Amino acid sequence: MGGTEHLTVRREGATLVLTLNRPEARNALSLPMLVGLHDGWLDADADDGVRSIVLTGAGGAFCAGMDLKALAGGGMAGEEYRDRLKADPDLHWKAMLRHHRPRKPVIAAVEGPCVAGGTEILQGTDIRVAGESATFGLFEVRRGLFPIGGSTVRLPRQIPRTHALEMLLTGRPYSAPEAAAIGLIGRVVPDGTALAAALETAERINACGPLAVEAVKASVYETAEMTETDGLAAELDRGWPVFGTADAKEGARAFAEKRPPVYKRA
Template sequence: MGRSGGTEHLTVEREGATLVLTLNRPEAKNALSLPLLVGLYDGWLEADADDDIRSIVLTGAGGDFCAGMDLKALAGNGMEGDAYRDRMKADPELHWKAMLRNHRPRKPVIAAVEGYCVAGGTEILQGTDIRVAGESATFGLFEVKRGLFPIGGSTVRLQRQIPRTHALEMLLTGRPYTAAEAASIGLIGQVVPDGTALERALAIAEQVNACGPLAVEAVKASVYDTAEMTETDGLKSELERGWPVFGTDDAKEGAKAFAEKRPPVYRRT
């Protein structure tokens, strides 16, 4: 992989057309810090701005995804990373954008989860598009056990992503969930052997990268834009967004490559 920026708590690397963002605070199970949040948001912006990036993989270093808010810091002097306070002051919603609460990248985001993915980690997860986890991964929203509120979007999003009874059980009990349980209720899509989540996520990203980027981005946008519409309005919106894709050079290239039995070369035109 090629390194392309980041902060002391967030590593940014390129793997072909995939941007790999790694939460890199393993000594704290990648609990949230200012350098981590700023680096994460900058990573989303980099992916949005660079047309050569076709997918994003989000993972964690040291065998964990993210343990959420740093409770020790919350009980003490606040989050680590004084050098980044000006960034947070300049954009009061930066942390929500970093956690995918108030920002949605236009490229597909694939989560590769190992170890702990709890509290804020499970909240960030809900902002990703495709989710892979090692079989020993742990999920859950523990906030109520600490007298806190899962304000990263879970009381809104979770019931829209999994059945409400499961959402409420997770929200109101604060108990941990295994990867198998998380898959059974639809919170994650795939369970893989421990230590291979990133490998599987990168393989999925390669499949995404081989597709027409204009089509991929239009499909993702349509899925989210129509989620709360009636079927009639959603179908109208889908046609308005999807029909122009057929007039692109990429669409012609896809058909031509199929006829010529070769891989397509897409140029985002």
């Protein structure tokens, strides 16, 4: 099913669960992790049996961002994957959802630290749930670095600009309740239950028509920077074909017959 020593992959029904698995380093980014993420996103999109993706971290942490020890000259773990980066110099940006958007919904289940590169990856996910002790923040400026994973572009489009600039320019940590209050995450749950809550949300998505779900997600993102007039026209281009699918007919028929629909992506 894929995966690497720092990224595990498993199926929960129609949900693909990707787990950042380097707990001894609070799941700091590594080459094996980036390669595993890259392959996981592509595998999920290629498998019609996968209807949603959950991204989480092992050991009570989500992701502490870049491996600063490696950046300072300590060497990056997993050098054997270097050929993958040479073959695709954009691989790490695709892995971090900077240069790739999966067509399936991506739900982040956050426990513990989700900072620096972790908060940058978070911005590429669609739905975000976090344990109450989770922490967020973009610490790069405190280290004389730049949050080059997309945050200066994405963050002001996802939360109010004043909050985005405070997060970007101060490098301070944010609690889960504060992150929810400014709109960075959608829901705060008791510690240790973020993954279960994310899987519950995924199951709700999986019960819906997959063609409809993917069309809705695509429409939201592709119309985000359009004028309202252009966006409404683009929405019709995305939406009308869905009504002609067998799945749409099955949804109506199942409702009339008072039974769960059986969608076939057709």
